[in-house]
Amino acid sequence: MASSPVPELAEPAAACAERLLAADSVLLASHIDADGLTSAAIAATALERAGIPFETVFAKQLDEDEIAAIAATDHDTALFTDFGSGQLDIIADHEAAGDFTPVIADHHQPADATTEYHLNPLLYGLDGATELSGAGATYVLARALGKTKSATDGGVTADASVTDEPARDNRDLAALAVVGAVGDRQAGVDGLTGANEGIVEEGVAAGVVEAGTDITLYGKQTRPLPKLLEYATEARIPGISNDTAGAIEFLSELDLQLETDDGWRCWVDLTDEERQTLLSALIQRAVASGVPADRIDDLVGTSYQLAAEEPGTVLRDASEFSTLLNATARYERADVGLAVCLGDREEAFEQARTLLRNHRKNLSQGVDWVTNEGVTTEDNIQWFDAGDEIRATIVGIIAGMAIGESGISRNQPIIGFAEDSDEEIKVSARGNHALTAEGLDLSVVMRDAARAVDGDGGGHDVAAGATIPAGEQAAFVAVADEIVGEQLSS
Numbered sequence: 048m049a050s051s052p053v054p055e056l057a058e059p060a061a062a063c064a065e066r067l068l069a070a071d072s073v074l075l076a077s078h079i080d081a082d083g084l085t086s087a088a089i090a091a092t093a094l095e096r097a098g099i100p101f102e103t104v105f106a107k108q109l110d111e112d113e114i115a116a117i118a119a120t121d122h123d124t125a126l127f128t129d130f131g132s133g134q135l136d137i138i139a140d141h142e143a144a145g146d147f148t149p150v151i152a153d154h155h156q157p158a159d160a161t162t163e164y165h166l167n168p169l170l171y172g173l174d175g176a177t178e179l180s181g182a183g184a185t186y187v188l189a190r191a192l193g194k195t196k197s198a199t200d201g202g203v204t205a206d207a208s209v210t211d212e213p214a215r216d217n218r219d220l221a222a223l224a225v226v227g228a229v230g231d232r233q234a235g236v237d238g239l240t241g242a243n244e245g246i247v248e249e250g251v252a253a254g255v256v257e258a259g260t261d262i263t264l265y266g267k268q269t270r271p272l273p274k275l276l277e278y279a280t281e282a283r284i285p286g287i288s289n290d291t292a293g294a295i296e297f298l299s300e301l302d303l304q305l306e307t308d309d310g311w312r313c314w315v316d317l318t319d320e321e322r323q324t325l326l327s328a329l330i331q332r333a334v335a336s337g338v339p340a341d342r343i344d345d346l347v348g349t350s351y352q353l354a355a356e357e358p359g360t361v362l363r364d365a366s367e368f369s370t371l372l373n374a375t376a377r378y379e380r381a382d383v384g385l386a387v388c389l390g391d392r393e394e395a396f397e398q399a400r401t402l403l404r405n406h407r408k409n410l411s412q413g414v415d416w417v418t419n420e421g422v423t424t425e426d427n428i429q430w431f432d433a434g435d436e437i438r439a440t441i442v443g444i445i446a447g448m449a450i451g452e453s454g455i456s457r458n459q460p461i462i463g464f465a466e467d468s469d470e471e472i473k474v475s476a477r478g479n480h481a482l483t484a485e486g487l488d489l490s491v492v493m494r495d496a497a498r499a500v501d502g503d504g505g506g507h508d509v510a511a512g513a514t515i516p517a518g519e520q521a522a523f524v525a526v527a528d529e530i531v532g533e534q535l536s537s
């Protein structure tokens with residue numbers, strides 16, 4: 048039998064798979080972001096293939112009410128993907144009451160409780176923030192489910208035949224797992240690392256994932272070249288980034304046919320030679336304008352393509368695909384994103400693209416709002432309160448994008464507040480790996496500062512969130528500032 052893509056998790060994955068196969072029916076609950084949607088799609092496909100009846104629900108945040116609603120359904124088993132570990136205490140209470148048997152595939156910091164079917168990299172010495180996403184954990188489960196299924200069918204599959212049929216052992220789902228990991232920002236410039244590499248390898252072997260070295264700018268598949276360069280705000284090349292006329296002028300001066308009767312070409316349309324010419328010119332320009340060497344190095348890196356998707360579409364590029372999914376799920380249309388993950392290339396895909404235009408507009412307006420208003424700097428953190436100017440479900444994405452913009456430091460974590468309802472405030476915190484290396488753990492900061500003001504939170508060391516009662520922002524900031532100070536000094 049083929050080994051698990053993440054050997055450390057082979058045992059718990061097999062136990063979870065066995066439990067699912069013994070279920071009468073499963074309530075599949077997942078999170079509303081790119082990682083949560085891809086997790087749900089992987090789980091749904093694997094359950095379907097295994098012949099296990101199930102129903103799918105999504106939640107913005109798994110809290111007492113959400114878990115109670117799940118308990119009230121008549122499914123005997125609840126499969127939580129991309130959340131559940133952080134709420135393990137509440138889930139364990141329901142399990143003890145006989146409401147359901149929980150199976151969890153997650154990568155968030157677990158709460159203080161235990162349960163039998165719990166697949167989480169953090170319990171096995173793997174890093175949940177960088178090495179495995181919710182979709183990755185769910186993929187490991189799907190692989191175990193595929194194997195267990197064929198074993199129970201009596202046909203213990205020989206390795207050779209498995210290789211020919213990725214769908215039969217669920218290896219075709221590796222493509223969605225890569226989208227989930229990229230959506231959770233687990234890929235650095237040099238791509239995915241750690242446990243994620245095992246998933247990439249399986250995806251490549253199954254012919255659904257292509258990993259290659261390429262320009263790192265966002266929008267290779269779908270952005271006309273001037274937009275690709277203009278919006279490359281992370282590269283910040285003077286006279287090109289954030290400069291429509293400058294980007295066009297730069298491209299026009301190259302000895303390449305980049306504009307056709309149909310308009311500007313996209314990166315994906317260029318030959319290797321044309322790409323090389325453009326890239327060299329871009330690097331020369333960056334060097335000449337004094338862009339720091341490390342930022343120039345970051346112009347080239349590893350990117351992931353979905354081999355089965357049409358080139359030139361958002362679905363071809365893992366990063367663009369993940370943004371498309373956030374554009375659905377963060378706007379109460381998780382159903383649309385899930386349908387796209389499950390293969391809808393017509394109605395749902397069209398709807399998703401419309402939602403994507405709206406999402407992009409909101410992101411750029413949100414980042415502008417934060418940079419214009421500026422942040423308030425405390426001893427150890429910087430923060431902004433967007434009130435109702437930024438949608439609560441995207442304040443975290445915007446906080447992350449704002450880091451490094453003018454007036455916003457990379458040396459302190461950033462915390463953003465946005466109104467969730469009349470009574471509740473959504474909080475999102477983002478740091479970076481240099482800060483976590485010094486001891487920053489935002490999941491603890493969000494949980495403890497929120498609890499101090501009668502809210503709750505959690506997440507990962509580098510990115511976490513919370514919900515607190517309206518009006519408690521100042522008290523929250525004071526506690527959070529203090530905790531971060533302690534973390535960074537010890």
Ligand code: C5P
Nearest residue numbers: 080082083129230231232447477509510
């Ligand atoms: O709930 P989940 O684990 O799926 O979400 C992780 C969140 O953390 C995502 O919104 C992702 O963009 C964010 N993140 C980040 N920077 C990192 C790592 C994760 O903003 N370096």
Ligand code: C5P
Nearest residue numbers: 443475503504505506510511512513514
């Ligand atoms: O919502 P946001 O994008 O800021 O979330 C960042 C990370 O923190 C995600 O992984 C999310 O699941 C987690 N989170 C959490 N508990 C909350 C809010 C967010 O675990 N109350």
Ligand code: ZN
Nearest residue numbers: 082129181231
């Ligand atoms: Zn996740």
